[in-house]
Amino acid sequence: MTDDGLPAELRAENAIRVGQPPRNRVEAARKIVWILPWLIFLGSPVKDLTSGHHSTAATAAGWVALASFTGLYLTLVFRNMGRPFSGPTVGALVALLGSLAVVLSLTLGNQWIGLFVYVSVTCGATLPQRVAYWAVGANTLAMVLVGLRVGEDDWSLVLVVLLLGFAMMGVKQLVRTTIELRKARATVAQLAANEERLRLARDLHDLLGHSLSLITLKSELAGRMLPDHPDKAAAQVADIEQVSRQALVDVRAAVSGYRRTRLPDELAGAQVALKAAGVTAEVPGEPDLTGVPEESESALAWALREAVTNVVRHSGATRCTVEVLHRQTLDGAVLELAVEDNGSGGSGKGPGNGLTGLTERLAKAGGTLEAGRIKHGFRLVARVPADTRSAVGSGA
Template sequence: MTDDQLPADVRAEHSVRVGRPPRTRAEAVRKLVWILPWLIFLASPVQDLKSGDHGTAATAAGWVALVFFTGVYLTLVFRNMGRPFSEPIVGVLVALLGVLAVTLCLTLGGEWIGLFVYVSVACGATLPQRAAYWAVGGNTVAMALVGLRVGADYWSLVLVVLLLGFSMMGVKQLVRTTVELRKARATVAQLAANEERLRLARDLHDLLGHSLSLITLKSELAGRMLPDHPDKAAQQVADIEQVSRQALVDVREAVTGYRRPRLSAELAGAQVALTAADVIADVPAEPDLAGVPEESESALAWSLREAVTNVVRHSGATRCTIEVLRRQTLDGPVLELSVEDNGSGGSGKGPGNGLTGLTERLEKAGGALEAARTRHGFRLVARVPAGAATPVGSGA
């Protein structure tokens, strides 16, 4: 998979990163938008303060307490999205929210009962899992007792408070799992890179270790023979030339193998690229490549890379289906790659440089390429010889 297949660098700037702190002001605003709609439960306290049923001092104190409560809640929940406070600070802030909710309801009336919703959300979103269970339940009980004391019509909110608290616990667990999966994927990628470096080191040692040792030995022999036995020294030099040429051939073959794309890796890359481009991808699992020549596999891998790049960059598709099948033809078994999408297939009137290059590459491997618009989009089919392996019964 090439980097140009992934427009993720652009899309990352416009997406909300789950479980990570905001990097820019725009990203912070987008995360804040997820919190602000829940402030609808503050409408009743605001209406109560504006009704004039309380004295001037009580109204002023109520406004100050409401603003302070909202600020603590937003700070606590917003910080929890990226760089959360330490557990002691979180416990103190959650307890402060609970005390404010109880105090305001008991002093200003039942219209403030909705504050317990925010306490429940804060408990579920910020406290450790075990503590959150007890805190959400305790908050619900406290709301019921305060409601009985002030005579508020709160029963419709009991279930909301309870379910929101437990729902936020589930969301927090989901975010934590997402973060762990992201870290695990990065670790796997690093381990794969380390393993590839080790493989490269082993291959270079196996390829060049013996050849270079032999060249060194024969060079020393030639140096000792040169004064007295020039004929034998010349033979040693000829041997050195032969060994070095063979070493050069081996290195070139090895480099060619490293550069050759693998179909399984390209399928995995296609899944990532299409998903990053918001294209619904139907990608097969590990294909059966038994008996398939390396040249044929490489040609199909290049075809898949080019096809996916076209889907991501030019087609405007929302769905893409990839299939890898073995078929039996009159010319023998073939391996067929099909990439079909529901996009436009690009704006060009004829085949572009990419498809022309693919056609030449496939013909060199003994295969063929078909690419054309369909009724619902665009379809590319690449076929290569599959060797003498027994074909899978998938129909011709």
């Protein structure tokens, strides 16, 4: 366990990125595995070709056509997950796929009518939304007409073709929304960083502008007084020293405020990190920190960061609950953080460096740490003084 930032990206890197091309062979294999189960509707054509009902030439042509149809379908759907073809190319390939379905069904029989399912899925997944509406409907109508021609008697597949086409349109819209949300979140993060930099610049200007102007003025005044009035010049220099010391104190206070770890920020980060790691999380909203000393809040924020890091990296947990409570004890009011998960709690070889350092950090703030295994997982409880009087009374 370490005191570094919450590793929200550690598990996210291993997840399937929705609407994005695969970055390696593992991701490509995962996407293919997601597609392959839908090939179940090819069972009837395969059974037809192996039944011996057709001549050798027709069987060979059927296998070639089926392989071409399947390859074309997989290419269209797989490429659409990341780097899709251009619009005209997609339109031409979808038309070719539909033509193959019609020709194969008319020439080889009604057992090939299931190919229209793949045409419908491809229309919904690859074509623009407005075009897809008409394409799915036209494909369903073509299936009905071909089915009447080849003597199809089971029309339950018509509903499957229609619904799957529209379902894929919904999935495509969901993917598009996910991508837009991802971009929006990145934009918001960038804007927040820019705003923080601007706020820091404004604060430093407000803190140093007056002080530096005063130092410059008194320096010029001391320079003019030095030849004839050294005593008055010395007084000006003493004022300059006092102003510069105060300016240094103000700058340090401002910078420490920016560096301070805040509990609400860590709670939001914990939610993101646990979700990215595939852990079901129960994290409270922003707690009431009125009157809580900054040192206590910072120590508790570090405790939360350390606990969530352990859950994500070492515990193998699938569920984690975070609670922040105000309690009244014999030593005074305390703010309590409890993090409980259903994992293993790590290696089990005693407290790691992270827990040891965290105990020391909490002790400096007048707090305590309890961590250990429970019946169905691991629980960490950190307590810090909730007001200045409690902090003083605890010896912090």
